[in-house]
Amino acid sequence: MTVLARAFYEQEVVDTARLLLGKRLVREIDGIRLSGTICETEAYRGEEDLACHAKSGRTPRTAVMYGPAGHAYVYFTYGMHWCLNAVCGAEDFPAAVLLRAIWPVDGLDEIAKRRGRFPREQWCNGPAKLCQAFSITGEQNTIDLCSTRSGLWIEDGPESAPEKICSGPRVGIQSVPEPWRSMPWRFWVSE
DNA sequence: TTTACGATCTAT
DNA sequence: TAGATCGTAAAT
Numbered sequence: 001m002t003v004l005a006r007a008f009y010e011q012e013v014v015d016t017a018r019l020l021l022g023k024r025l026v027r028e029i030d031g032i033r034l035s036g037t038i039c040e041t042e043a044y045r046g047e048e049d050l051a052c053h054a055k056s057g058r059t060p061r062t063a064v065m066y067g068p069a070g071h072a073y074v075y076f077t078y079g080m081h082w083c084l085n086a087v088c089g090a091e092d093f094p095a096a097v098l099l100r101a102i103w104p105v106d107g108l109d110e111i112a113k114r115r116g117r118f119p120r121e122q123w124c125n126g127p128a129k130l131c132q133a134f135s136i137t138g139e140q141n142t143i144d145l146c147s148t149r150s151g152l153w154i155e156d157g158p159e160s161a162p163e164k165i166c167s168g169p170r171v172g173i174q175s176v177p178e179p180w181r182s183m184p185w186r187f188w189v190s191e
Numbered sequence: 192t193t194t195a196c197g198a199t200c201t202a203t
Numbered sequence: 204t205a206g207a208t209c210g211t212a213a214a215t
Contacts, residue, residue, distance in 0.1 A: 051213095076211090077211095078209085080208055127209085
């Protein structure tokens with residue numbers, strides 16, 4: 001296994017979103033390894049992207065997106081949910097990839113403690129669900145995904161077959177004006 | 192200080 | 204289809 005290096009995240013954010021498909025999200029809790037294969041992502045790109053949290057510039061919340069690539073941006077939303085992003089692109093350019101869905105691989109017992117009351121297909125098939133499954137909260141905000149020290153990282157995985165990669169508009173941004181609402185910056189793997 | 196709202200999920 | 208529930212950023 002190889003931990004993805006910073007250079008991977010320094011690529012153009014839309015490319016990185018697609019390249020993350022098939023990679024392995026890993027979380028270590030009390031020595032227990034949880035992991036899942038990334039199968040859905042979305043790119044958020046710069047201040048001009050009106051769907052991106054950085055649309056209103058640098059704030060305490062968005063500061064991490066302006067920092068070096070390869071760090072986690074974990075934000076709280078709807079009064080109860082956490083969502084995980086990987087900061088991408090060049091420093092001082094705010095961009096991140098939202099991890100929307102993964103397929104659980106390792107640590108199924110540990111995941112089941114939090115998601116076991118639902119069918120397994122629904123354990124990690126949403127950005128807030130995978131955070132609940134992997135016990136990811138604001139405590140992980142700004143951590144370095146290129147190091148295994150903080151218990152959250154991404155490992156290399158098999159490249160997804162190009163013909164299985166789909167793209168389309170991002171989810172949950174109904175009130176965002178065009179062209180941003182329709183930018184095909186959501187990526188997923190067909191079955 | 193107050194207000195409005197959200198990169199969601201769940202039960203109805 | 205609506206309710207939960209609170210941090211964030213803009214308005215007052």
